[in-house]
Amino acid sequence: MKNSVQEEFIATVSHEMRTPLTSIRGFSQTLLSSWDKISDDDKKKFIKIIEDQSQRLIHLVENILSVSKLKAENQVLKEVDINNSIKKIIPLFTQQYKNYNFKTELYLSLPPARLDEDKFQQIMTNLIDNAAKYSPSGSTVKISTKIQQNKILISVQDEGVGIKKEDFEKVFKKFSRLENHLTSKTQGNGLGLYITKELTEKMGGTIYFESEEGKGTTFFVSFPFYNAEVAVKCSQQS
Ligand SMILES: Nc1ncnc2c1ncn2[C@@H]1O[C@H](COP(=O)(O)OP(=O)(O)O)[C@@H](O)[C@H]1O
Ligand SMILES: [Mg+2]
Incomplete structure (x- = not known):
């Protein structure tokens, strides 16, 4: 720094x-x-x-x-089965957010990615936690995986408060919490998405989101395939 x-x-x-x-x-x-x-x-x-x-x-x-x-340069990149890794963390949320529905739509023959699994799980945890935290009780959070443009695309979709257009640029900034009626009721320090973006980019991925105020938000994270041969095979299939 x-x-x-x-x-x-x-x-x-x-x-x-x-x-x-x-x-x-x-x-x-x-x-x-x-x-x-x-x-x-x-x-x-x-x-x-x-x-x-x-x-x-x-x-x-x-x-x-x-x-x-x-x-610190301490990440261990290994072959990771993203679907499997997601399945492992969902039970943590069904425990914590009992009044929410967590749905998954996982692409069956998803090729492996080259990731540090702990860091990948931290990324997913932050996104799923936000999705529930900034949504009304009873709503659904959907986690999906698919292949798009030769990459693995993971999305976390909610039916929550959404993000105002004028706040879009603040979302990934350190310590920024946006104004909505749930931010004041929930705990947070505005570091989650900053960390999430850094972790994603360090492992060669990208992160972005789409949102409409009052309707919901979807965060997308994409990572390249583990190796190029798999990439060619998968793009022929999809
Ligand atoms: N899924 C979401 N829907 C609506 N607003 C969100 C969502 N995720 C994040 N935000 C907004 O972005 C801000 C920053 O998120 P984050 O860095 O995770 O911080 P925290 O959750 O600690 O407040 C949140 O305070 C919230 O206002
Ligand atoms: Mg957060």
Whole structure:
């Protein structure tokens, strides 16, 4: 990172940490100094806030660690079966988002890609998590794979709040959270898509999205095939 970028990063991180820390300290102090005067209900409420804000800090630290790991040249590119890799992470979401439907449409003879599987799963996790987080309860998130223009194309489609045209350029920026009625209700720090784009591009892929406000969003990630021979065979089939 260049110096000014690094300074800006530190300034933003400090700002992001101050808000939850201030509220953790404030509510702990209140609990300690006025324990006998606070009702049990309020105690519970305050402790819940402390728990939520701690969780927010943990997320932030995890994300910052991912950002710093992006710089390290530590990826292991291997042959990965993308369909299989997607199937492994879906159960995490059906657990966490019980009121949502997760559908998959996986192309059966998808050729392998050359990826670092942990990083691929982090990409998918960020996209699927956003798809559910920025959609109303009860809606469907569809994850598909197919072959398009000699590449493997993965898409994550939601029926959520969508993204305004004027916000399109901010989506992949560090720490940017867009205004919609779900952003204020959900936890996040605006690092997910920044990390996702960096990871995708480091492994030779591309990422883009289509969205209509109020209708939903689809994120697309594409990767080249593992080897050129497979590429020729598959493009003849499709
Ligand atoms: N599938 C989606 N539908 C609507 N808005 C989205 C979607 N994914 C991301 N966004 C918007 O882009 C912002 C940045 O996403 P991200 O980097 O993952 O940060 P976070 O989820 O921590 O807020 C989100 O705050 C949200 O406003
Ligand atoms: Mg996110």
